[in-house]
Amino acid sequence: MSSEDDVKKLHLKAGMKSKTINVDYLARVEGEGALYIKTKDHKVETVQLKIFEPPRFFEALLKGREMWEAPDITARICGICPVAYQMSSVHAMENALGVDIPDSIHQLRRLMYCGEWIESHTLHVYMLHAPDFLGYLDAIEMSKNDPNSLKRGLRLKKAGNEIIRLLGGREMHPINVKIGGFYKLPRKNEFAKLEEQLKQARDDAIETVKWVSRFHFPFLERPYECVSLIHPTEYPMALGRIASSSSLNIGAEEYDQYFEEQQVPYSNALQSTLKNKGSYLVGPMARYNLNHKNFSKLVREIMKDIQFEEVCRNPFRSIVIRALEILYACDEALRIIAAYDETQKPASVNVEKRKSVGYGATEAPRGLLYHRYALNEQGLIEQAKIVPPTAQNQKSIEEDLCDFVAKNLSLSDQDLVWKCEQAIRNYDPCISCSAHFLKLYRK
Secondary structure (H helix, E strand, O other), X not given: OOOHHHHHOEEEEEOXXXXXXXXXXXXXXXXXXEEEEEEEOOEEEEXXXXXXXXXXXXXXXXXXXXXXXXXXXXXXXXXXXXXXXXXXXXXXXXXHHOOOOOHHHHHHHHHHHHHHHHHHHHHHHHHHHHHHHHOOOOHHHHHHHOHHHHHHHHHHHHHHXXXXXXXXXXXXXXXXXXXXXXXXXXXXXXXXXXXXXXXXXXXXXXXXXXXXXXXXXXOOOOOOOEEEEEOXXXXXXXXXXXXXXXXXXXXXXXXXXXEEEEOOOOOOOOEEXXXXXXOOEOOHHHHHHHHHHHOOHHHHHHHHHHOOXXXXXXHHHHHXXXXXXXXXXXXXXXXXHHHOOOOOOOOEOOOOOOOEEXXXXXXXXXXXXXXXXXXXXXXXXXXXXXXXXXXXXXXXXXXXXXXXXXXXXXXXXXXXXHHHHHHHHOOOOEHHHHOOOOOOOOO
């Protein structure tokens, strides 16, 4: 909880054999959500992660729009990770229209992803999650005792924002991305100042990994079904196939055959499950478990230095993985900038309208993001489907809480609530993104 006001929003009811925990407003998460837990006879009866933020109906907003409008509209879904929404829509449109993108454009798009991962993960690590591990109510209180750590985090976030500004035209809701490529390519000399900034950011990221690796982590391990993109040579951001820790290995066009969304009465977000299997995990821990061998040499050396496990099943330790991904994004951004050749043109390839259906899946900071669009002959969007990461993780979050509460009923009420909120923040949930669509039933 981030303030005394948040404590007032916490209700605890306890009897001899039952206990009810009701947190009206979750602190230090993006968006509006609540938590309800009921136990009886030392067993967990009910766990509900209530997402009560109003649904935003982005799929309906896209219907009837020109395909060219999709990148700008979808970027507005999230102010923290607009690049992922924008790129997922672009990839789906390019898939629908049979567009092949040259590697030079792919690399610049990957650079934009690096910027988003840096700024988003840094915000989570320093502002939202680290206070939990260090016993502070919030980042402001933490900064009074450790100002240098917060300054390091602010430098990192600024570097990520600068990448997006340079390539996207502005830091929030970039405007330079289009179906087929970019509207304008940067000049090589524009990267000079950014390169120096990223070298400092890479040093700051190394310190961040070492800093968070020393935190005390509550114990929680479950046999997660990890789902993320995989790629033969890259740590996945925008390219790859959808895979799981069991046997799944599919293209984005097969997504709806294996995944389904369900509506629950207490949430304005649909919950995603694997058909005939149940919950699954997306995000940094899932990506890491399936892809860490594709980290750069520097990141693998730091992993070895902190003795981090090759398979992580404790979501509380996912903060370390986020820090490793920050470091990787800084290192990868420097690699892409060093290799950039401004003579590689054009900025975009030709695109022709046609009636078709397209699919796109990329890795937002919080995990797999899926888009599907149906276009008519005039290039108008007839149907849109967007599945955000937090909606996919919602069921897994509830199962984490059920398991964690069952094993920690001996904690005081305040400590148990604190740890439950911390467990939710392990996922860095973006509640605003998840409350995107509801099915309406009429009688």
